[in-house]
Amino acid sequence: MVMLKYAGPKPLISAHGIEFDHNKEDKFVYLNIVAELIKALDHDYIEDKRYTCLTGREPLSSDVIYELLRQYDPMLDKEIQTWQLTRETELDSEIEHARENKLLCEEERQVLINNITILRSYQIQRTLNKTAYYSGIGTLAQIIHKGHIEHITAPMLPTFFHVFHSIQGSLSKLHPPMESSLDIFEENAHLNIKLKIKS
DSSP, X not given: OOOOOOOOSEEEEETTEEEEETTSOOTHXXXXXXXXXXXXXXXXXXXXXXXXXOOOSSOOOHHHHHHHHHHHOTTHHHHHXXXXXXXXXXXXXXXXXXXXXXXXXHHHHHHHHHHHHHTHHHHHHHHHHHHHHHHHHHHXXXXXXXXXXXXXXXXXXXXXXXXXXXXXXXXXXXXXXXXXXXXXXXXXXEEEEEEEEEO
């Protein structure tokens, strides 16, 4: 079974060391919100009724999140396997390019190869998390479409903003595409974010 777990931000690997791009966070950090939204939104709707959902205080376990995503995407295991193989092939290719890099001295080449090798499982884990994340985002777009959901509101936190922005991208890829917008507003002295879907 696939294990979803936090890996970390995107690594920047060179012959001189390893740095991390903290602007490219691991998709794992958003998976709990995605799973909570799926649970909250997937039900029958009565016209003009407003629905409110308080997400759990305790984050869902990785296993629970993965099983939930698999229920909605029967191809998830296969998608993860495909992307894992693709990433492994890319990493093998990066090592091969490092070996053949004539611009680096032998010591630099070896450092680069070692750095890629050290972070191999880290990078593969990021790929698994990313695949699961986009599977969940696709599920949310389908739920919104099927339920004729007009808007979703959440606290204005960077994690919700990121997830809502991803949902927007997925909605725009539906056939036919669904237009949407993100609005930030204040209510009861709290900033909120609203994903509005244009039907």
